[in-house]
Amino acid sequence: MPKHQDSFQIRPATVDDVAAMFQVRLAVTENRMNRDALAAVGVTPDSIADAIRSAPCAWVATTEGEVAGFAMVDLDSACLFALFVRSNHEGRGMGSALCQVCEQALFAQHEEAWLETAKTSRAVRLYRHLGWGNESDIGDGDIRLSKRRD
Structure with a gap:
């Protein structure tokens, strides 16, 4: 079920969203990685499409028909794997809304979830x-953070 927030919508990602998700990932100003660096850690359009096909593990935030952010989880390991928002859409609650959708999915299967991010x-x-x-x-x-189900 889509979730509406301010001027954007959160919905499950589809394989058709993978190209736009990569555009968002490549455009971020923090934790920058190019396609080669992403591929070196196993993140390719094919691997993301396969993950989306296999489980409800990714969501996109759209505004005016454009993917402005996305988030992904690894349901097996209880990891919030990725959360990125285009810089021109930051500060609108999009990241919080994406994180909360990920938490719902993770806590439906796990008592505790984790993520890794840069300390600064x-x-x-x-x-x-x-x-x-x-x-x-x-x-x-980098640091690892965790959160327990309420």
């Missing part, structure tokens, strides 16, 4: 604001 990122402030904590340093400037 703007994203870490969002996650902390939404109740993610239990911080542990995983090296290279």
Whole structure:
């Protein structure tokens, strides 16, 4: 069921959204990676399309017919795997709404979920604001945060 927030809509991602999701991922200003770097860690259009086909694991935020953000989870490992919003759409609640949809999916199957992010990122402030904590340093400037089901 689509969730409406302010001037955007959150809906499950489809295989047809994969190209737009990659455009968002490649356009972000933090945690930048190019296609080659993403492919080196196994993130390709084909791998994302396969994940979307196999489970309800990705959502997009759309505004005016355009994908402006997306988020993905790994339901097996209880990981919030990705959450990205185009810089010109930040500050509108899109990241929070995407995170909350991911949490619902993760907590439907797990008592606790986790994510990894840069210790000094703007994203870490969002996650902390939404109740993610239990911080542990995983090296290279990154941290792991977790959150328990209410």
